[in-house]
Amino acid sequence: MKVALPIFMILALILCIFNLTQMDWAAPLEGKSSIALIGAMASATAFLLILILRLSKKVAEKIKK
DSSP: OTTHHHHHHHHHHHHHHHHHHTOOTTSTTSTHHHHHHHHHHHHHHHHHHHHHHHHHHHHHHHHHO
């Protein structure tokens, strides 16, 4: 689990950056740009959830000690 979480965090960031580059900034809610926006938001949410999981595991370790 120590290796998996950073890998998933990196993948989420890469997906977010990729989706942001696919957006048409002149019309972000039309056509394929809306799909890219949804993908960017989903990957950013996944990154935040994984970050919360890492922090909660650190807190649980400190409570056990």
